[in-house]
Amino acid sequence: MYCDFFGFNEKPFDVTPDPRFLFLTPSHREALASLIYGIHERRGFIAIVGEVGTGKTTLLNSVLRQIEKEVELRVGVIFNTDLDFNSMLAMALVDLKIAKPGERLSKANLLHRLNEFAIRQLSRGGNVVLMVDEAQNLDATAMENLRLLSNLETYRTKLIQIVLSGQPELDIKLSKPGLRQLNQRISLKRYIIPLREKETYDYIQHRLTIAGYSGPTLFDTPGQELIWEYSKGVPRKINILCDNALLIGYGLQQKTIEATMIEEAIRDLTVSLFVSTDDVPAVEAEPEVTPREAPVPSAEIRVPVPVPVAASPIQVSRATQRKITPSRVAVAASVVLAAGGIFFAGLFLGSSQLAGPFLGTSPSPVGINEPLASEAKVSKAVIVKKGDHLTGIITRTYGRFDTSLLNSVLQKNSEIQDPDVIQVGQVVKLPEKKK
Numbered sequence: 001m002y003c004d005f006f007g008f009n010e011k012p013f014d015v016t017p018d019p020r021f022l023f024l025t026p027s028h029r030e031a032l033a034s035l036i037y038g039i040h041e042r043r044g045f046i047a048i049v050g051e052v053g054t055g056k057t058t059l060l061n062s063v064l065r066q067i068e069k070e071v072e073l074r075v076g077v078i079f080n081t082d083l084d085f086n087s088m089l090a091m092a093l094v095d096l097k098i099a100k101p102g103e104r105l106s107k108a109n110l111l112h113r114l115n116e117f118a119i120r121q122l123s124r125g126g127n128v129v130l131m132v133d134e135a136q137n138l139d140a141t142a143m144e145n146l147r148l149l150s151n152l153e154t155y156r157t158k159l160i161q162i163v164l165s166g167q168p169e170l171d172i173k174l175s176k177p178g179l180r181q182l183n184q185r186i187s188l189k190r191y192i193i194p195l196r197e198k199e200t201y202d203y204i205q206h207r208l209t210i211a212g213y214s215g216p217t218l219f220d221t222p223g224q225e226l227i228w229e230y231s232k233g234v235p236r237k238i239n240i241l242c243d244n245a246l247l248i249g250y251g252l253q254q255k256t257i258e259a260t261m262i263e264e265a266i267r268d269l270t271v272s273l274f275v276s277t278d279d280v281p282a283v284e285a286e287p288e289v290t291p292r293e294a295p296v297p298s299a300e301i302r303v304p305v306p307v308p309v310a311a312s313p314i315q316v317s318r319a320t321q322r323k324i325t326p327s328r329v330a331v332a333a334s335v336v337l338a339a340g341g342i343f344f345a346g347l348f349l350g351s352s353q354l355a356g357p358f359l360g361t362s363p364s365p366v367g368i369n370e371p372l373a374s375e376a377k378v379s380k381a382v383i384v385k386k387g388d389h390l391t392g393i394i395t396r397t398y399g400r401f402d403t404s405l406l407n408s409v410l411q412k413n414s415e416i417q418d419p420d421v422i423q424v425g426q427v428v429k430l431p432e433k434k435k
Contacts, residue, residue, distance in 0.1 A: 025196075
């Protein structure tokens with residue numbers, strides 16, 4: 001929809017795991033090299049572990065793309081790990097073209113067919129690979145059956161190479177005593193970590209370049225900083241946020257994506273019309289390690305405390321929902337109607353215009369005519385995390401705190417009525433440092 005307007009050849013921030021868009025950070029590059037090495041050198045079990053949305057499936061697709069021309073190498077992919085082991089094995093055999101879809105085979109017949117095929121491949125100098133995506137969902141029985149598959153070997157070589165790719169829960173399962181035999185057979189294990197701050201900005205430019213964009217800077221600096229604050233370097237979250245921001249820019253016919261648009265996109269993604277943040281159970285905070293402070297990948301990795309389904313990644317308070325001037329609404333609406341498209345009004349009207357009936361708030365007639373405080377020039381915008389307070393944010397930013405700085409910040413953030421009360425998820429705009 002917006003590709004012609006911005007000059008893209010294709011959508012730059014699609015969420016499909018297209019290997020052409022793979023961005024190689026050091027951890028991605030190491031995992032990719034280890035996968036290719038482990039497969040060619042017949043290392044048996046290989047494990048790739050990374051958080052949700054960090055690009056594991058894209059990485060697997062990149063490996064498939066690189067080895068697909070190797071005739072002697074055959075790959076079976078298991079992408080649905082909610083099935084029982086026999087069904088997963090049948091899926092892999094269909095992928096290997098040694099079974100037909102819908103063909104009913106007993107477990108013994110499936111294993112016999114796979115074993116014969118692997119032996120034939122070895123005699124031709126070939127190799128067989130099984131890739132298991134979303135491996136954290138495998139139960140203990142399925143994992144034990146996979147371990148038994150690795151018994152298909154000769155005295156000198158493994159007949160089948162098995163790649164397990166999953167979230168940190170996979171690491172937790174493998175560490176259990178009941179799976180120690182499988183854990184001991186994993187010869188290569190690599191971790192994928194989220195992007196660091198600079199890598200996030202490079203990632204955005206990388207995807208724009210792949211999509212054929214060659215114009216001026218598309219996302220302004222405060223906007224990019226907000227993308228980093230929201231996503232914490234998780235590629236999937238970056239893609240979804242940037243895609244929404246581009247749609248807002250298209251609706252406003254504005255070819256530079258500014259921080260105000262990023263803020264609006266964050267609200268669209270995090271503020272529910274039906275669930276108040278007051279209704280979301282509090283989750284006990286855990287020590288935060290941002291990607292730029294993350295340790296070098298090691299054998300130990302912690303699983304974050306699960307967040308309730310109703311909770312948003314960033315809980316933007318009702319007090320911070322942005323008010324839209326009539327002129328901005330009119331511009332957005334005219335563009336949408338002219339394009340012949342029918343959009344959900346909330347995308348361009350802003351969440352606060354629709355949230356009232358469900359969240360117990362109503363748009364203020366006075367507020368509608370107020371100028372946007374966030375349109376003033378700022379040097380930085382931060383998103384409030386649990387435990388943050390305005391004094392600490394100011395001190396971290398400017399290296400000091402005084403009444404003059406506090407008043408300056410409050411002028412840029414008219415929605416803050418009490419300096420001692422800021423909400424988790426709230427966007428705080430910080431004015432430029434005085435020289």
